[in-house]
Amino acid sequence: MSGAFVPVDGCRWATLDSRAKIVGLMGAALAISAAPALPVLGVQLALAGAVVAGSRLSLRWVLQRCALVTPFAAMMAAFLAFERAPDYGPSLLVLGKAYGSVLVLGMLVASTPVPELVAGLERLRVPSVLVVTASFTYRYAQLLEQEWARMDRARLSRSGRTPRQLAWGPRLAALFVRSWDRGERVAAAMTSRGFTGRLPLGPARALHAGDYAFAAGLLLLALPLLFA
Amino acid sequence: MHIADGILPPAWCIAGHAISLGAVALLGRRVEPWEVARMGMLSATSFVVSMIHFPLLGTSVHLGLFGLTGILLGGRAFAVIFTTLLFQALLFQHGGLLSLGVNALNMGLGALAASFLWKTPGLPDPVRGAVAGFAGTYIPALLMVAEFQAAGYGKGFAAIAAVYLAVAVVEGALTATAVTFVRQAKPALLESR
Numbered sequence: 001m002s003g004a005f006v007p008v009d010g011c012r013w014a015t016l017d018s019r020a021k022i023v024g025l026m027g028a029a030l031a032i033s034a035a036p037a038l039p040v041l042g043v044q045l046a047l048a049g050a051v052v053a054g055s056r057l058s059l060r061w062v063l064q065r066c067a068l069v070t071p072f073a074a075m076m077a078a079f080l081a082f083e084r085a086p087d088y089g090p091s092l093l094v095l096g097k098a099y100g101s102v103l104v105l106g107m108l109v110a111s112t113p114v115p116e117l118v119a120g121l122e123r124l125r126v127p128s129v130l131v132v133t134a135s136f137t138y139r140y141a142q143l144l145e146q147e148w149a150r151m152d153r154a155r156l157s158r159s160g161r162t163p164r165q166l167a168w169g170p171r172l173a174a175l176f177v178r179s180w181d182r183g184e185r186v187a188a189a190m191t192s193r194g195f196t197g198r199l200p201l202g203p204a205r206a207l208h209a210g211d212y213a214f215a216a217g218l219l220l221l222a223l224p225l226l227f228a
Numbered sequence: 229m230h231i232a233d234g235i236l237p238p239a240w241c242i243a244g245h246a247i248s249l250g251a252v253a254l255l256g257r258r259v260e261p262w263e264v265a266r267m268g269m270l271s272a273t274s275f276v277v278s279m280i281h282f283p284l285l286g287t288s289v290h291l292g293l294f295g296l297t298g299i300l301l302g303g304r305a306f307a308v309i310f311t312t313l314l315f316q317a318l319l320f321q322h323g324g325l326l327s328l329g330v331n332a333l334n335m336g337l338g339a340l341a342a343s344f345l346w347k348t349p350g351l352p353d354p355v356r357g358a359v360a361g362f363a364g365t366y367i368p369a370l371l372m373v374a375e376f377q378a379a380g381y382g383k384g385f386a387a388i389a390a391v392y393l394a395v396a397v398v399e400g401a402l403t404a405t406a407v408t409f410v411r412q413a414k415p416a417l418l419e420s421r
Contacts, residue, residue, distance in 0.1 A: 026325065033326055034238040068321035072232045076381060083382035097234025105233070105325050109318050117318070127249065129256040129264065133311040136268020137275055141315070144276045169405025172280075172293065176273055176300065176406070177414050183269030187262040197261040 012056045013111040017211045018120030019204075024215035025108045031222040032100040038089055041096045043224045048104050051218065055107055065106040066099050073098035104218075114138045119201055128198050135199055144179055151175065229292070229368055229392070230316065231331055233324025236379055244329030251336060252310055255303035263304070270301060271308040275315055278322075295364025295403045298339030299346045299357070300417060305339040306332070330375065334368040341367050353411050353418075354404040361403025366396035 013021060028048060035041035052062060076098075077091040084090050108117070118138065122131045151174065233241075259267070277293055297305045310332040316322040323331045342364035346356050369392035373385040410417050 033234045069232050076235050079381045079384050098232050101233030129259050129307050132264045133268045133271050137271040137311050140272035141275045144272050169402040170409035173406035173409040179269045179273040183266040187265035195261050
């Protein structure tokens with residue numbers, strides 16, 4: 001899991017401001033999801049493909065992202081194919097939209113470290129309770145994953161066998177209790193340092209022409225919708 | 229149970245975001261700074277737990293524990309679930325970003341129902357826990373099936389509801405044993421909501 005938090009090396013869009021990437025890529029994904037017919041989707045996927053190709057991300061990365069969504073997208077397409085046979089257009093449309101959205105939004109994670117992403121959300125005025133919770137999730141998820149592994153090692157050293165299925169309840173509850181206690185300690189430490197419930201952020205850097213061009217270019221994916 | 233992007237109509241996704249963010253704002257209002265740390269920690273725990281695969285009938289399923297999250301956090305569970313789903317969508321493509329609002333609404337409603345059922349008076353902890361754990365998983369599954377049917381994907385999804393019934397029974401049993409453990413190890417945690 002830990003590797004999932006690391007952006008891909010060498011992505012061309014890594015230097016852009018996270019706000020521009022969030023707005024542009026989310027807008028592009030929304031436009032792709034709104035495609036009413038295959039020709040429109042085809043134009044959008046061609047434009048999105050150009051952005052992916054320009055990002056210098058490898059074909060392996062593209063295939064991996066697509067593979068993640070394939071079971072769900074293929075199942076939905078199959079259901080639709082059975083429902084609407086012999087018209088398979090809707091099935092292809094769903095598949096294209098799913099892969100297009102995944103590639104466009106995957107670039108957000110591939111080009112942006114999570115702390116920058118969280119800071120971008122805060123600067124875009126996403127509710128603070130979400131941003132701070134997201135920040136904590138990022139900081140502690142990997143730590144709790146290690147805690148779970150430690151608990152597993154301790155259990156194995158005590159009993160040496162796989163637990164019965166219902167024993168998973170107390171194991172998971174123990175993780176919740178431990179993290180709750182840790183949360184109390186962290187909260188006490190943060191409150192003593194003057195935490196007010198908002199993420200302390202440094203001044204935002206000014207948006208450059210490249211940031212605007214990137215966001216505006218991606219929002220052009222909505223243009224084919226006007227001609228549909 | 230995580231709906232990917234491109235599956236539901238965009239208008240539904242926008243409405244899902246609007247309702248979910250409204251619910252986060254409403255149920256997360258007047259959050260004290262010390263509460264945020266606790267919520268963040270539980271969000272991280274839920275995220276980690278959802279990555280753990282549990283052996284079931286020769287295969288493996290991943291847990292959501294929306295029921296337990298609802299029991300422990302009450303209405304605050306909504307923001308925690310929204311955040312957990314955001315990370316799952318970004319990092320593992322479990323569910324989409326556009327459909328995040330709909331997914332959060334489905335699962336958040338499950339957690340809220342679990343929180344409500346947990347407060348049923350006159351029942352022992354394991355029974356309340358089992359009912360809450362079951363509802364926390366099965367309500368989101370039923371909502372998802374209803375959404376797919378309404379979006380025109382046909383009636384085949386009734387079969388998926390049957391599959392999720394087995395998962396919900398497992399979640400109910402695990403939640404029952406989990407609340408029994410918490411009652412012994414840290415009872416204050418169950419009283420705080």
